[in-house]
Amino acid sequence: MAPDAPPDGQRFDPSDSRQATRSTVTGPPRGILRLGHVDVTVTDIDLATAYYTGVMGMEVTARTEDSVYLKCWDEEDHHSLRLRYASRVGMDLMSFKVHHEDDLADLEKKVSRFGFPVERLSRGETLGQGESIRFSTPSGHVMELVADVEKVGTSRRREPLAPEPSDLGRMVRDQIAPPRMDHMLITAEEVGDSTQFFMDVLGFRITEQLLDGNGHQLGTWLERSHSPHDLAIVHGTNGGLHHFAYWLDEWDDVRDAADILAYNGIQLDVGPTRHGITRGSTIYFFDPLGTRNEVFTGGYRPDPDFPTLTWTEDNIGRAIFYYEGELNDRFMKVHT
Numbered sequence: 001m002a003p004d005a006p007p008d009g010q011r012f013d014p015s016d017s018r019q020a021t022r023s024t025v026t027g028p029p030r031g032i033l034r035l036g037h038v039d040v041t042v043t044d045i046d047l048a049t050a051y052y053t054g055v056m057g058m059e060v061t062a063r064t065e066d067s068v069y070l071k072c073w074d075e076e077d078h079h080s081l082r083l084r085y086a087s088r089v090g091m092d093l094m095s096f097k098v099h100h101e102d103d104l105a106d107l108e109k110k111v112s113r114f115g116f117p118v119e120r121l122s123r124g125e126t127l128g129q130g131e132s133i134r135f136s137t138p139s140g141h142v143m144e145l146v147a148d149v150e151k152v153g154t155s156r157r158r159e160p161l162a163p164e165p166s167d168l169g170r171m172v173r174d175q176i177a178p179p180r181m182d183h184m185l186i187t188a189e190e191v192g193d194s195t196q197f198f199m200d201v202l203g204f205r206i207t208e209q210l211l212d213g214n215g216h217q218l219g220t221w222l223e224r225s226h227s228p229h230d231l232a233i234v235h236g237t238n239g240g241l242h243h244f245a246y247w248l249d250e251w252d253d254v255r256d257a258a259d260i261l262a263y264n265g266i267q268l269d270v271g272p273t274r275h276g277i278t279r280g281s282t283i284y285f286f287d288p289l290g291t292r293n294e295v296f297t298g299g300y301r302p303d304p305d306f307p308t309l310t311w312t313e314d315n316i317g318r319a320i321f322y323y324e325g326e327l328n329d330r331f332m333k334v335h336t
């Protein structure tokens with residue numbers, strides 16, 4: 001830890017020159033804080049890197065023989081996305097940040113007690129972070145928890161307008177450049193069992209749920225960071241990634257993102273539109289290798305006593321896409 005590291009909860013001054021430092025914590029352990037990074041596999045790492053830097057506007061923080069590590073401009077941590085070369089597109093793991101090293105020991109105990117083996121990785125085994133634990137969730141996803149992540153600092157690189165006009169005759173940014181990653185959505189054969197695990201073992205809170213006619217959960221939205229969701233689970237194949245989502249600050253940024261995607265020939269999957277669930281504004285689209293991305297803004301701030309909102313299958317269209325009132329086939333069936 002650098003001697004001049006700010007106390008927990010305070011931000012680094014972005015005008016400072018970057019100094020790599022470890023995270024600092026004070027106070028009692030608080031469990032899982034938020035999504036840390038998503039690790040996906042890609043079949044063409046150069047193409048993927050070109051897209052995530054050139055269109056999304058992420059910054060490369062490290063490269064290894066088979067991987068590229070990237071972060072958004074307003075993120076302090078070493079990376080929020082890892083791209084690893086593999087022969088098929090998929091998801092390696094989801095990594096969530098915990099507050100304190102003691103949280104790792106506590107959650108390791110809870111996951112073990114639940115009956116799932118936990119692997120401990122020591123400092124240096126994974127790039128940019130200290131000790132971590134890994135385990136499989138009931139949905140067959142590899143989950144990582146880590147407290148100590150290298151801080152590389154924000155770059156305050158909010159792009160001004162691009163120097164060249166777009167096809168629309170007005171100036172737009174040339175990259176989407178979201179300030180940070182926001183949440184992810186995974187697929188599970190048994191949404192109910194998985195949701196129970198995330199709630200009972202890992203301490204997630206359910207903000208919204210989508211039920212079928214028999215009262216079974218088709219989708220659940222779970223949070224740790226007092227946002228509408230840090231993680232959502234929908235019915236589908238075990239181990240699947242439906243999408244990960246970037247945060248944008250406002251609706252105008254969503255509109256600009258649509259312009260930038262269109263300008264770069266990236267076909268939109270859905271949107272721009274609004275979700276009924278979360279109330280957020282959104283666009284879905286695919287990276288060039290087939291992983292679904294989302295940009296997301298808005299939504300509500302759930303109070304600690306926020307009741308779980310329940311949607312039923314007969315209203316699934318409005319729940320997911322509030323304006324259209326219906327789902328497209330691709331959205332339901334395609335994931336990586």
Ligand SMILES: [Fe+2]
Nearest residue numbers: 183185245294
């Ligand atoms: Fe999402």
